[in-house]
Amino acid sequence: MKPLLIATNNPGKIAEISAILAPLPLKLITPAELGLTLSIPEDGQSYFENARKKAAAFAQVSELPTLADDSGLEVEVLGGAPGVHSHRYLADPSATDEQRCQALLNQLSAYPRPWKAAFQCEIVLCNANEIVLRSHGSCPGEIIPEFRGKNGFGFDPIFLVEGTHQTMAELTDEQKNRISHRAKALQAAWDDLLRFAAS
Numbered sequence: 001m002k003p004l005l006i007a008t009n010n011p012g013k014i015a016e017i018s019a020i021l022a023p024l025p026l027k028l029i030t031p032a033e034l035g036l037t038l039s040i041p042e043d044g045q046s047y048f049e050n051a052r053k054k055a056a057a058f059a060q061v062s063e064l065p066t067l068a069d070d071s072g073l074e075v076e077v078l079g080g081a082p083g084v085h086s087h088r089y090l091a092d093p094s095a096t097d098e099q100r101c102q103a104l105l106n107q108l109s110a111y112p113r114p115w116k117a118a119f120q121c122e123i124v125l126c127n128a129n130e131i132v133l134r135s136h137g138s139c140p141g142e143i144i145p146e147f148r149g150k151n152g153f154g155f156d157p158i159f160l161v162e163g164t165h166q167t168m169a170e171l172t173d174e175q176k177n178r179i180s181h182r183a184k185a186l187q188a189a190w191d192d193l194l195r196f197a198a199s
Contacts, residue, residue, distance in 0.1 A: 001027040002197050004125075005034070007058040007068035012153040013182070017067070020177050020186050024197045034062055047072060047084055047122035048134060055126035065132065065196070071121040071181060073155045075104070075143060077111045083120075086154070098147070101158050105145055115143040117159065119168075119181035123189055125196065133192040137184030141168075151176070 004026045006017055018028050031038065040057050044050040047070040055068035072086035082089045082104070089100045108115050119139040125132040140162040147157040149169030156168035161179065168176065177183050186193070 001025045002199075003027045003029055003064050005029045005031070005058055005062050005064040005066040007031065007054045007066050009037075010153070013069070015173070016177060016180070016182055017069075017186070019173060020183055021193070024193055026197050029064065031058065031062075036061060042070065042084075042087065044070075044084065047120060047136075048124065050084065051122045051124040051134075052126070052131065055124045055131075056129055059126045059128055063128075065125060065127045067123065067125045069121055069123045069182060069185065071119060073104075073159070074118050074120055075108070076116040077108070097154055101147065101155055104143065104155065105158065108143060109145075113142075113145075117141055117143050119155075119159065121181035121185040123182075123185040125189075125193075132196055133189050135185045135189035135192070137181045137186070137188060139168075139179060139181040139184065 002025065006014055006028055008014060009031055014030055021028060036058065038057055038061060040054045042050040044053060050070035051068045055066045058068065059066040072083045074080040074083050090103055118141065121137045122134065124134045141160050143158050144160045148167045149157050151171065152169030159168045161168055
């Protein structure tokens, strides 16, 4: 099977991407398996720039085709913030997901509900410096003022998914892997991924 490095050490992302890509004839590899501890500054002005930087850097060091993603939460009343800065929403790099969620809720408390929002995700697959594919996925919903669910990370516990009565963190893995922003980005690239796996 064709090897593909997943450029993240986030266990939640690894589990989600691995489950979605399971039907493809790919041998998924993590940086930890290769002993890679690259820290790539996510200072791009778009999800695509950040994903491309990560994919290219890991591909160069590992000499393996590499898939990377960058994602963020965009809140309508905040003009699309935190957006590409979602993971760095608090200046403290050791801040927990719960602290980032609480900071967002504190900021939103000055505005009337509903707090419409959407998760965005950009997927990039690089082979050395060449971009093999890129795709985008979005998942609309709204922010709610209470934490619900344990099956997620980031802003998942306060993000109510549109068309459901559940937060992203209340969805089962199977549900999430059908409708999440990351799932939709991978689904949009499915034909390209099939061609890549067969090449």
